[in-house]
Amino acid sequence: FSxxxxxxxxxxxxxxxxxxxxxxxxxxxxxxxxxxxxTYIKKNGSFANLRxxxxxxxxxxxxxYNDHMKGREEVDQLLNKVEERMKELFHGNxxxxxxxxxxxxxxxxxxxxxxxxxRLVEYDIDEVVYDEDSPFQNIKxxxxxxxxxxxxxxxxxxxxxxxxxYTQAIMGSGKEDxxxxxxxxxxxxxxxILCEIVKLKPKMVTMVASNxxxxxIDGCKKHMRKTCGDVLDNLKGECYQVLIEDCIPVLKRxxxxxxxxxxxxxxxxxVPISTSPEEDSTWEFLRLILDLSxxxxxxxxxxFTQGNCINLTDALxxxxxxxxxxxxxxxxSKETVCVPSYMELWVFYTIWKKQTDI
Amino acid sequence: FSxxxxxxxxxxxxxxxxxxxxxxxxxxxxxxxxxxxxTYIKKNGSFANLRxxxxxxxxxxxxxYNDHMKGREEVDQLLNKVEERMKELFHGNxxxxxxxxxxxxxxxxxxxxxxxxxRLVEYDIDEVVYDEDSPFQNIKxxxxxxxxxxxxxxxxxxxxxxxxxYTQAIMGSGKEDxxxxxxxxxxxxxxxILCEIVKLKPKMVTMVASNxxxxxIDGCKKHMRKTCGDVLDNLKGECYQVLIEDCIPVLKRxxxxxxxxxxxxxxxxxVPISTSPEEDSTWEFLRLILDLSxxxxxxxxxxFTQGNCINLTDALxxxxxxxxxxxxxxxxSKETVCVPSYMELWVFYTIWKKQTDI
Numbered sequence: 031f032s033x034x035x036x037x038x039x040x041x042x043x044x045x046x047x048x049x050x051x052x053x054x055x056x057x058x059x060x061x062x063x064x065x066x067x068x069t070y071i072k073k074n075g076s077f078a079n080l081r082x083x084x085x086x087x088x089x090x091x092x093x094x095y096n097d098h099m100k101g102r103e104e105v106d107q108l109l110n111k112v113e114e115r116m117k118e119l120f121h122g123n124x125x126x127x128x129x130x131x132x133x134x135x136x137x138x139x140x141x142x143x144x145x146x147x148x149r150l151v152e153y154d155i156d157e158v159v160y161d162e163d164s165p166f167q168n169i170k171x172x173x174x175x176x177x178x179x180x181x182x183x184x185x186x187x188x189x190x191x192x193x194x195x196y197t198q199a200i201m202g203s204g205k206e207d208x209x210x211x212x213x214x215x216x217x218x219x220x221x222x223i224l225c226e227i228v229k230l231k232p233k234m235v236t237m238v239a240s241n242x243x244x245x246x247i248d249g250c251k252k253h254m255r256k257t258c259g260d261v262l263d264n265l266k267g268e269c270y271q272v273l274i275e276d277c278i279p280v281l282k283r284x285x286x287x288x289x290x291x292x293x294x295x296x297x298x299x300x301v302p303i304s305t306s307p308e309e310d311s312t313w314e315f316l317r318l319i320l321d322l323s324x325x326x327x328x329x330x331x332x333x334f335t336q337g338n339c340i341n342l343t344d345a346l347x348x349x350x351x352x353x354x355x356x357x358x359x360x361x362x363s364k365e366t367v368c369v370p371s372y373m374e375l376w377v378f379y380t381i382w383k384k385q386t387d388i
Numbered sequence: 389f390s391x392x393x394x395x396x397x398x399x400x401x402x403x404x405x406x407x408x409x410x411x412x413x414x415x416x417x418x419x420x421x422x423x424x425x426x427t428y429i430k431k432n433g434s435f436a437n438l439r440x441x442x443x444x445x446x447x448x449x450x451x452x453y454n455d456h457m458k459g460r461e462e463v464d465q466l467l468n469k470v471e472e473r474m475k476e477l478f479h480g481n482x483x484x485x486x487x488x489x490x491x492x493x494x495x496x497x498x499x500x501x502x503x504x505x506x507r508l509v510e511y512d513i514d515e516v517v518y519d520e521d522s523p524f525q526n527i528k529x530x531x532x533x534x535x536x537x538x539x540x541x542x543x544x545x546x547x548x549x550x551x552x553x554y555t556q557a558i559m560g561s562g563k564e565d566x567x568x569x570x571x572x573x574x575x576x577x578x579x580x581i582l583c584e585i586v587k588l589k590p591k592m593v594t595m596v597a598s599n600x601x602x603x604x605i606d607g608c609k610k611h612m613r614k615t616c617g618d619v620l621d622n623l624k625g626e627c628y629q630v631l632i633e634d635c636i637p638v639l640k641r642x643x644x645x646x647x648x649x650x651x652x653x654x655x656x657x658x659v660p661i662s663t664s665p666e667e668d669s670t671w672e673f674l675r676l677i678l679d680l681s682x683x684x685x686x687x688x689x690x691x692f693t694q695g696n697c698i699n700l701t702d703a704l705x706x707x708x709x710x711x712x713x714x715x716x717x718x719x720x721s722k723e724t725v726c727v728p729s730y731m732e733l734w735v736f737y738t739i740w741k742k743q744t745d746i
Contacts, residue, residue, distance in 0.1 A: 057415060057417075057427070059415075059427075059429055059435075061431075061433055063433075064432070064433030064453075065433070067427075067429065067435055069415070069417075069425075069427055071417055071425065073419075074422070075419055075421075075422030075423070075441075077417075077425055077439075079437065079451070081435075081451065083433075083453060083494075087453075087493075087494040089451070089493060089494065091449075091451075093437070093439065093447070093449075095422075095441060095445075126498075128493070128498060128500070130491070130493075130500055130502070130508055131502050131506055131507065131508040133488070133508065135445075135447060135486070135488075136441075136445040136447065140484075140486065141507075142486070142488055144488070144489050147512065148489055149489060149499075149509075149510040149511070149512060150488055150489040150491065150508065150509075150510045151507075151508075151509045151510060151731065152507040152508045152509060153507070154505065154507060154699055154732075175698075175699050176697075176698050176699055176732060176733045177733075192726075192733070195726070339534075340533075340534050341512055341533050341534055368550075368553070368726055368728040370726040370733060373509065373731050374512075374534060375534045375535075375550070375728060
C-alpha cells in the first residue's frame with residue numbers, strides 16, 4: 031500500500047511515543063519526497079532507525095552492544111508495540127509484517143558464512159576451535175552444534191564432520207569397487223576421502239597434498255577426527271601414502287614413468303568460480319591438472335571431482351567447456367548432492383576417457 | 389583491539405571524507421563513553437550509519453531503496469574505501485573485516501525464512517507461486533532456484549520439491565516393505581508420502597487430512613507435482629483414499645471398529661515446540677493422537693513421525709517423555725536426516741509397541 035505525506039507523518043506521530051518511553055532522544059530527517067528517517071538514541075549506546083517510505087514500507091532497525099537475552103525480550107516488546115500501533119493506525123490493513131532474527135556482529139564467534147551463490151546464512155557456531163593464517167589462506171575450524179566441527183578456508187565452508195555425503199559423492203556415490211585398486215587423491219587435506227577409501231581395501235592410495243594443505247592437515251588431524259579418523263596421524267600406512275608436494279610435478283613425474291591409476295580424485299580447494307573467460311589463468315591451471323590426470327588415468331579409469339553450487343550455472347557451463355578442450359576426448363556425468371553443512375546443493379562430476387571403437 | 393576517545397575521533401575523521409564525497413550530509417552523535425553514531429544522509433533517500441565503539445568495533449550499515457546491481461557496485465566501492473582507509477589508519481593491524489550480503493526487505497519476494505532453531509537464512513527464492521490465507525494458516529508456495537517449489541505454512545518451511553529425503557525418512561528410510569500392507573497417513577497434505585507409498589503396491593493407504601489441510605492440498609496438487617505426482621488429483625485411487633476429516637474422530641471410529649494398520653505415519657503439521665510443561669494442551673493433543681494411533685496399530689506395526697530440528701533438544705526430550713506416558717508401553721528409535729530445504733538437520737522417530745514375552 032502507499033502512504034501520502036500526511037500518512038508518513040501519522041506513522042511517525044504514532045510510533046514516536048514508543049521510542050520516547052524508552053528514554054530515547056529523537057532526530058528526524060524529512061526528505062519530503064522520500065519520507066522520513068528517524069534516529070532514536072539511548073544513553074547506553076544503543077539506537078534505532080525508523081525509516082518511513084512514502085510507498086508504504088516502514089523499517090525499524092535496532093542496534094545495540096551486548097545483546098543479552100534480557101535485551102532481546104526488551105526488543106521484542108518494543109517491536110510488539112510498534113506492530114500493535116501500526117495495526118491500530120491502519121485498522122489492521124497491513125499487507126505484511128516480518129521480524130528477522132538479530133544479526134550478531136563483532137563477537138568472538140562469527141556465525142555468518144555466506145553460500146557460494148552469495149546468500150546470507152547463519153550457522154549454529156558456538157566455538158572457535160582453530161584459527162590460523164598460513165601464507166596461503168586463513169584456516170578456521172569452528173564448532174557447530176549440529177554439524178560438528180566445520181573447516182572454513184578463507185571464509186568458504188569446506189567440509190564439516192557431518193558431511194560424509196560430500197566424501198561419498200566425490201568417491202562415486204557408492205557405485206565403485208575400490209578393492210585392489212590404485213587411487214590418486216589430489217588435495218583432500220581434510221583426510222575424509224583417504225579415510226573412507228582405505229576402509230575399502232585398495233591396493234594403494236596416494237594422496238598428494240601441497241604446502242598449501244599442510245596447515246589444513248595439521249588442523250584436521252586434531253579437530254576433524256570424525257572425518258579423517260587416524261589416517262592423517264602418519265603420512266604412510268599399509269595401503270596409503272601422503273606426499274606433501276605440489277601435484278603438478280608429481281603428476282608430470284607419474285606420466286613420464288607411465289604410472290597409471292584406476293581412480294583420480296581431484297579434491298583441490300582452488301576451484302575457479304570466475305565466469306569471465308578473460309581471467310583465463312585459473313581455467314588454464316584447471317585444464318593442466320585435468321590433462322595430466324587423464325595421462326595417468328587408465329583407459330577404463332574414472333576421474334571424480336566436485337564442481338560448484340548448483341546455482342552458479344555459468345561457472346558450471348564454463349567448467350564443462352574445459353572438458354571438451356583436453357588432449358584426449360572425455361565424457362562426463364554429473365550428480366547433484368545435498369551436503370549438510372553447505373546450505374546449498376552441490377554438483378559433482380565423474381569424467382572418463384571416451385572409449386574408441388576397435 | 390580497543391580504541392580510546394582520540395582513536396574514535398581519528399576513525400571518524402578518516403572515514404568522513406568517504407561519505408562526504410558521496411554527497412551525504414552528516415549528523416554526529418557522541419556518547420563520550422560509548423563512542424560515536426554518525427548518520428550520513430543522501431538526497432535520494434538512502435543513508436548510512438557509522439557506529440564507532442570505543443572497544444574497537446566499527447560497524448557500517450548502508451540502507452537504500454531499490455537496490456539495483458549498480459547500487460551494489462557503488463556500495464562495494466564505498467566499503468572498499470572504508471576498509472582501505474581503516475587499514476591505513478591502523479597500519480594493517482585490524483583483527484577482522486567482514487562484509488555481509490545485503491538484506492532485501494519489503495519487496496514482493498521474501499527470501500528470509502528462519503530455521504526452527506531461530507537462525508537467519510536466506511533462500512534463493514525468485515517467485516511467489518501461491519500465497520493464500522486459510523482460516524487456519526497462511527499457505528505460501530515459493531519457487532527456489534535450487535529446491536524447486538517450497539511449501540511454507542505460517543512462515544515455517546514445510547517441504548520442497550527437492551525433499552524426497554523427508555518423505556523417505558518418515559516412511560522408514562527404505563527399510564520397510566509396504567507391499568500388501570494397510571497404511572494410515574495422518575495429515576500429509578502435500579501428498580508426498582501418499583505418492584511414494586502407492587508406488588510400493590500397498591493393499592490400501594488411507595490418508596486423513598482435515599479441513600486445515602484442504603487448501604494445502606489445493607495448492608500442492610497444482611504447484612508441488614514433483615512431490616505429489618497426480619495422487620491428489622482424485623481423492624480415491626486403486627489402492628488409496630483421502631478422507632477430508634479431522635483425524636481424531638476417524639481414529640476413534642477405527643479403534644471402535646477394530647480396524648488395524650501395519651503402518652501409521654503421522655505427518656500432521658502441528659508439532660508442539662513449546663518447552664514449558666504448563667502449556668500442556670498441545671502435548672495432550674499429541675498424546676491423544678499417539679494413544680489412538682497405537683490402538684489402531686497392529687502388534688508388530690510401526691508408527692513413523694517427524695520430531696523436530698536436532699538443536700531443539702528440550703523439545704525432543706519432552707516429546708520422548710510423552711512416549712512413556714501412553715496407554716501401552718512403546719519403544720522408539722530416532723534418526724537424524726538432512727532435508728535439503730531445511731538448512732538444519734531434522735530428527736525422525738520410529739515408534740512400536742513393546743513386545744511382551746509370551
